[in-house]
Amino acid sequence: MIALQASDIAQIVGGELKGSDVTVTTAPVFDSSQATTGSIFLALKGEKSDGHNFISDAFTRGAVLAIVSVASSERCIVVPDVLTALNKLAAHVRDLLKDLQVIALTGSQGKTTTKDLLQHILENLGRTVAPTGNFNNELGTPITLLQCDENTKFCILEIGARHIGDIALLCQMAKPNIGMVLRVGTAHIGEFGSAEAVAQAKSEMISSLDPGAIAILGQYDAFTPQMGALHKGEIITFGETTAADVRATDVEIREGRPHFDLVTSAGRAAVGLRLVGVHQVANALAAAAAATAVGASIDQIAVALSTSDIRSKWRMEIQELRGVVLINDSYNSSPESAEAALRTLVLFAQERGGQSWAFLGKMHELGESSITRHADIGTLASELGIDHLVCIGAPEYSAKLTANSATEIHLFERKEEALQLVHQMSAGDVVLIKASRAEKFEELAQVIVAEIILLIEAESENLEEGER
Secondary structure, three states: OOOEEHHHHHHHHOOEEEOOOOEEOEEEEOOHHHOOOOEEEEOOEOOOOEHHHHHHHHHHOOOOEEEEOOOOOOOEEEOOOHHHHHHHHHHHHHHHOOOOEEEEEEOOOOHHHHHHHHHHHHOOOOOEEOOOOOOOOOOHHHHHHHOOOOOOOEEEEEOOOOOOOHHHHHHHHHOOOEEEEOOOOOOOHHHHOOHHHHHHHHHHHHHOOOOOOEEEEEOOOOOHHHHHHHOOOEEEEEEOOOOOOEEEEEEEEEOOEEEEEEEEOOEEEEEEOOOOOOOHHHHHHHHHHHHHHOOOOHHHHHHHHHHOOOOOOOOOEEEEEOOEEEEEOOOOOOHHHHHHHHHHHHHHHHHHOOOEEEEEOOOOOOHHHHHHHHHHHHHHHHHHOOOEEEEEOOHHHHOOOOOOOOOEEEEEOOHHHHHHHHHHOOOOOEEEEEOOHHHOHHHHHHHHHHHHHHHHHHHHHHHHHHHO
16 A cells, blocks of 8 residues: 555545544555554444454554544544545545556456456566455455555456446446456346346446546357447457457367467467366456456466466365365356356366266355256256256255256255265265355365365275284
């Protein structure tokens, strides 16, 4: 963060400074345990806790200023609304950092992976700031922007939306030089009501851009390409057709990982991703399009894409124990991402020659279409030849499957009940773990790993006893 006096911050956010003036040098935090020397603590009031109760703890850890809605005995700026003040501060800092290149991206699928890939590319070109995980809302976006200073060359913002107008408001604050829409899908359709409404929300990324900014649009759905009409400036498209400005050709899957030729106006370069799943091609192309827009060479892009590993947890993480491959994709789920994960599962199982196990939990925020969407994924699993469909707290996956389906159905109410299946797994089998975030399927992945380790230890003990 650029250094600012507390008195200046008070004027910027329209608040009243209580206590002596001080220089703030570190970006705001809302978790007191993350406070560091020179930072601001945001005393946010939530449903379960009140940040005002943690101000002293934040100052003990090095915070020098709190932004509050109720005056504190510690140095603070009192404002009517802490979140509004945060956004005002971020907007001011953005205006000061005129040379900063802000790349903002949104989409129903692939935001975090695209952000991670793009960060890996841009870090080779200059200091880059990006959010950790999917810190992409009205709180995370300004905090990420405030981590930038005069030495920051690129700032990547992953922007999500819960309501119409959310993205437009954040773009007004962040003023992106590049705005990206990856794709429009059915994630959050329960909140927006229709795919058209989801598209309207995502399109705010493009309609909010200044004419001198660059719009980057995916070609993976019917809505996103049409957003070009909302922008008067430069537009870059990405996809897997010859019409795309940045595209992939000769796509091959080797050990579950995509290999392809990246094609741009600068030429062609080979890319071999370390990430798992054919759906990662789209994420890589999106990152390549943004990197192209800021001046990275095609060779720099290809090398960086080929050396990038997963940064964000529980997204297609691969682990092998006792010859069983576990694909932990438990961070979140939607019909589109579930389909991509199932197709990846099949590819791995085909290569290894074992059985495929899909442990699926409920997909949230699908509204009235929820039962149908779950049933469609179950049908797809059967069509793909998944050997075992394990439905945990979500029997609707099996709603359309008939008795003559080759896929064996396992129905469980709780995650713990599904552990009994681990004893049926053999070397060469591949296991997928996937559900919406609220289902906490990362816990299931952990206990499956623990159960396999116990089996390994038991086998080792039996072997030692046999040798005696």
